[in-house]
Amino acid sequence: MLISKYSAPDFDPYGDNRTDEPNTLWPAPVAAGPVSASVSLPGSKSLTARELVLSALADGPSLLRAPLHSRDTVNMVEALRALGVTIEERPGSGEFGSDLLVTPAEELLGSTTIECGQAGTVMRFVPPVAGLALGPTMFDADDSARGRPMHAIISALRALGVDVNDDGRGALPFTVHGTGSVRGGAVEVDASSSSQFVSALLLSASRFEEGLDLTHAGERLPSLPHIEMTIAALAARGVTVESPEVGHWIVRPGAIAARDVDIEPDLSNAAPFLAAAVVTGGSVTITGWPASTTQVGADLIDLLPLFGATVTRDGDRLTVTGPERIQGVQLDLTTGGELAPALVAIAALAESPSEITGIGHIRHHETDRLAALAAELNGLGGAVTELEDGLRIEPRPLHGGVWRSYEDHRMATAGAIVGLVVPGVEIENVGTTAKTLPQFTELWSRMLQDGAA
Numbered sequence: 001m002l003i004s005k006y007s008a009p010d011f012d013p014y015g016d017n018r019t020d021e022p023n024t025l026w027p028a029p030v031a032a033g034p035v036s037a038s039v040s041l042p043g044s045k046s047l048t049a050r051e052l053v054l055s056a057l058a059d060g061p062s063l064l065r066a067p068l069h070s071r072d073t074v075n076m077v078e079a080l081r082a083l084g085v086t087i088e089e090r091p092g093s094g095e096f097g098s099d100l101l102v103t104p105a106e107e108l109l110g111s112t113t114i115e116c117g118q119a120g121t122v123m124r125f126v127p128p129v130a131g132l133a134l135g136p137t138m139f140d141a142d143d144s145a146r147g148r149p150m151h152a153i154i155s156a157l158r159a160l161g162v163d164v165n166d167d168g169r170g171a172l173p174f175t176v177h178g179t180g181s182v183r184g185g186a187v188e189v190d191a192s193s194s195s196q197f198v199s200a201l202l203l204s205a206s207r208f209e210e211g212l213d214l215t216h217a218g219e220r221l222p223s224l225p226h227i228e229m230t231i232a233a234l235a236a237r238g239v240t241v242e243s244p245e246v247g248h249w250i251v252r253p254g255a256i257a258a259r260d261v262d263i264e265p266d267l268s269n270a271a272p273f274l275a276a277a278v279v280t281g282g283s284v285t286i287t288g289w290p291a292s293t294t295q296v297g298a299d300l301i302d303l304l305p306l307f308g309a310t311v312t313r314d315g316d317r318l319t320v321t322g323p324e325r326i327q328g329v330q331l332d333l334t335t336g337g338e339l340a341p342a343l344v345a346i347a348a349l350a351e352s353p354s355e356i357t358g359i360g361h362i363r364h365h366e367t368d369r370l371a372a373l374a375a376e377l378n379g380l381g382g383a384v385t386e387l388e389d390g391l392r393i394e395p396r397p398l399h400g401g402v403w404r405s406y407e408d409h410r411m412a413t414a415g416a417i418v419g420l421v422v423p424g425v426e427i428e429n430v431g432t433t434a435k436t437l438p439q440f441t442e443l444w445s446r447m448l449q450d451g452a453a
């Protein structure tokens with residue numbers, strides 16, 4: 001279905017979410033009653049990004065089956081192609097578009113510009129690859145993403161022997177002057193603002209002449225499951241990451257094995273659909289739920305029951321059934337900050353207060369998500385207070401109004417969750433969900449049609 005949308009020149013950045021203008025308001029559909037639906041979702045953003053990078057650096061061609069096709073992954077494909085990697089579409093084995101055959105370049109070549117869009121994975125994972133390419137590679141991003149922290153990657157690359165030119169702000173745009181090889185060795189990074197700095201260096205590390213001896217030197221290390229996902233993806237390709245202690249990783253130089261990979265459905269994108277069951281007291285099944293996974297979205301199995309929901313599994317079908325009354329939660333979400341917008345939306349509809357903490361770093365996601373969630377919920381009559389590293393959410397009756405999405409896919413889907421039970425919520429720029437789920441509006445209305453009670 002998405003094959004025609006895939007090739008970058010034809011890719012429709014709004015997908016099925018297209019409204020006439022990016023800033024048109026999308027009236028969030030109200031659920032007629034408890035939803036009851038079965039939903040299948042496209043591939044994981046995080047797995048697709050890692051497997052594209054590892055395939056590009058591997059010792060032979062790799063086939064990615066059922067990868068995600070979205071704005072972030074198109075940016076990744078185009079970035080790697082710009083460095084000389086061949087990425088071809090193959091007939092899709094999944095419901096959501098083509099498979100991808102990745103053939104590494106004989107020699108990675110720079111002298112190019114890479115457009116990261118809004119993708120943290122592209123702006124963090126690709127600069128070390130550009131260090132391995134011959135020639136300068138300039139990195140830039142959407143205006144809204146130019147402020148995202150990049151200092152840790154820029155300074156780490158310099159410490160590993162790569163010349164990087166920036167304007168001194170530690171942000172995009174900047175140019176990596178690749179010489180065809182990276183010395184590598186020991187380096188310290190502060191990954192308090194994003195785990196992606198660690199993943200980025202680990203992904204390319206075995207291709208550095210001296211490998212990598214990486215230490216995290218900072219107060220907090222968020223999103224550890226995403227680092228573990230990186231380590232597992234490397235292990236599956238024959239690269240061992242030794243971790244003598246928390247926050248310290250060692251990778252020896254060596255080859256990255258080519259490998260055909262099945263990409264799992266995106267379990268973080270399952271969050272709004274499962275939240276729909278919670279807030280309407282209905283039941284939503286996600287198909288294709290993996291038996292075991294490195295995705296942090298699997299934590300929803302333990303997180304949603306805290307609100308009173310019930311979770312059951314039948315083979316690869318995971319079903320969440322909502323409670324009659326939603327309970328507030330006290331939650332440290334350090335490991336799963338990506339899930340915060342959906343969980344905060346549920347908490348805003350609970351009957352008792354919630355505090356969700358450990359997520360100061362999500363101020364550096366697509367937008368300052370703590371400020372954005374507080375502003376939009378309070379705009380609908382909520383009582384949400386920003387904490388240094390989280391949010392306090394007091395239950396209040398909410399009313400309709402405009403929900404700004406701040407060019408943030410998960411802000412848009414959080415608004416849609418609220419809109420299921422609060423009439424009159426209108427979401428600005430719902431097309432921004434194409435960052436990871438170009439089919440969002442279609443899947444959302446299909447879920448509601450399935451489940452009109």
Ligand SMILES: O=C(O)C1=C[C@@H](OP(=O)(O)O)[C@@H](O)[C@H](O)C1
Binds near residue numbers: 045046121
């Ligand atoms: O490596 C990855 O694929 C990701 C890591 C996490 O980043 P942070 O550590 O910046 O939260 C997560 O929130 C993001 O959506 C994807």
Ligand SMILES: C=C(OP(=O)(O)O)C(=O)O
Binds near residue numbers: 119120121338410
């Ligand atoms: C933080 C996110 O994205 P990114 O990979 O751009 O950091 C996200 O998808 O919630």
